[in-house]
Amino acid sequence: MPAFKTLDDLNDIAGKRVLVRVDLNVPVSEGRVTDATRIERVAPTIRELSNKQAKVILLAHFGRPKGEPVADMSLSLIAPAVEDVLDHAVFFAADCIGQPAEEAIAKMNNGDILLLENTRFHKGEEKNDPEFAAALAKNGDIYVNDAFSAAHRAHASTEGLARHLPAYAGRTMQEELEALEKGLGNPTRPVVAIVGGAKVSTKIDLLMNLVTKVDALVIGGGMANTFLAAQGIDVGKSLCEHDLAETARKIMAEAETAGCSIVLPVDGVIAREFKAGAENEVVAIDAIPADAMMLDVGPKSVEKINDWISKAQTLVWNGPLGAFEIEPFDTATVEAARHAAERTRAGKLISVAGGGDTVAALHHAGVAEDFTYISTAGGAFLEWMEGKELPGVDVLRHV
Ligand SMILES: Nc1ncnc2c1ncn2[C@@H]1O[C@H](COP(=O)(O)OP(=O)(O)OP(=O)(O)O)[C@@H](O)[C@H]1O
Numbered sequence: 001m002p003a004f005k006t007l008d009d010l011n012d013i014a015g016k017r018v019l020v021r022v023d024l025n026v027p028v029s030e031g032r033v034t035d036a037t038r039i040e041r042v043a044p045t046i047r048e049l050s051n052k053q054a055k056v057i058l059l060a061h062f063g064r065p066k067g068e069p070v071a072d073m074s075l076s077l078i079a080p081a082v083e084d085v086l087d088h089a090v091f092f093a094a095d096c097i098g099q100p101a102e103e104a105i106a107k108m109n110n111g112d113i114l115l116l117e118n119t120r121f122h123k124g125e126e127k128n129d130p131e132f133a134a135a136l137a138k139n140g141d142i143y144v145n146d147a148f149s150a151a152h153r154a155h156a157s158t159e160g161l162a163r164h165l166p167a168y169a170g171r172t173m174q175e176e177l178e179a180l181e182k183g184l185g186n187p188t189r190p191v192v193a194i195v196g197g198a199k200v201s202t203k204i205d206l207l208m209n210l211v212t213k214v215d216a217l218v219i220g221g222g223m224a225n226t227f228l229a230a231q232g233i234d235v236g237k238s239l240c241e242h243d244l245a246e247t248a249r250k251i252m253a254e255a256e257t258a259g260c261s262i263v264l265p266v267d268g269v270i271a272r273e274f275k276a277g278a279e280n281e282v283v284a285i286d287a288i289p290a291d292a293m294m295l296d297v298g299p300k301s302v303e304k305i306n307d308w309i310s311k312a313q314t315l316v317w318n319g320p321l322g323a324f325e326i327e328p329f330d331t332a333t334v335e336a337a338r339h340a341a342e343r344t345r346a347g348k349l350i351s352v353a354g355g356g357d358t359v360a361a362l363h364h365a366g367v368a369e370d371f372t373y374i375s376t377a378g379g380a381f382l383e384w385m386e387g388k389e390l391p392g393v394d395v396l397r398h399v
């Protein structure tokens, strides 16, 4: 696989206009950024370029405005949080192309940082329209992509722009790819994957790819029910995609051919209501009552999962083992996460996790900082784990 250029290849850039694609698609509540992780992750690239006296021009999307300006998706709402994280003034231009952008850039001094308005306020962004990409390119001399979490989108600012300007990967892009490569590209074996979450339907490609790459695949969460049902187990009222029984059997057959052990729950925590503190009990997997649902995997299953984590040298994790948002159905996820964290701290495990709910679950377990790498990407992390080429990464390797 050809390498891409990084900031190490960028010298003598004082006064150059560097267009930096970042992911500022952060959660906001009542006008305030509630989680600045993505901003923190791109800060090193921005600082490095600013310290090298470049004119740093940030390009990003926010929300899904569908090619029209939408007031509550303006990046002006995010600019103060970017300033806070960088502890540096961040100027703002009310459009990412045309006169507002040009005027703001003309006023920049070396080392200044400017944020341009949401690229998705233009239809050309998501269409990857070459004319729109050219209009963006007019404002820069160099392009740096530091938005791994948006690299699964072939949009003008994530893909097209690299065809117009000398293109480089930013530090976060570089770090994400190196961590994922360690997790799945060229892992230290045995490698164990934990896949949980609600549904099989959203993760079929992921499961199919993983069984060919990992030594053991632990399936938990709601999606385990589909696999259990496919083996003839009555899962009662549990979340289950009965129409995917055939797909589940195919995944298990592929796993067998590839020599990958499939680890399914042997017991479960059942309840009759989906709410915190609902009356619950632990039952063997073949004893789920017809009127109950399994909301977490049980203690014997956790023991089995933790045994696999103990055997593993590398762990990749996407999706919680149970309905972790409501106690006590967070127990299995928390216990497995803590075990993985302990092994990681002891230097015995490389642990890589990604996915919005997964990262929230690891924070809930208090161990997110202990994992080797937590990806800030949702869709991009999944597509990478599915073995797909990400257009935003691919273009950096080939231009
Ligand atoms: N047994 C279960 N029954 C019902 N829902 C479950 C069960 N186990 C897990 N879930 C739900 O699965 C959801 C998380 O799954 P998801 O696949 O979305 O995770 P993710 O990939 O980390 O997140 P995202 O899609 O946000 O990136 C949670 O809302 C959780 O409550």
Ligand SMILES: O=C(O)[C@H](O)COP(=O)(O)O
Binding pocket: 023, 025, 063, 064, 149, 150, 153, 377, 378, 379, 380
């Ligand atoms: O939040 C994300 O996963 C990325 O910013 C991509 O956003 P999108 O799913 O709206 O393209």
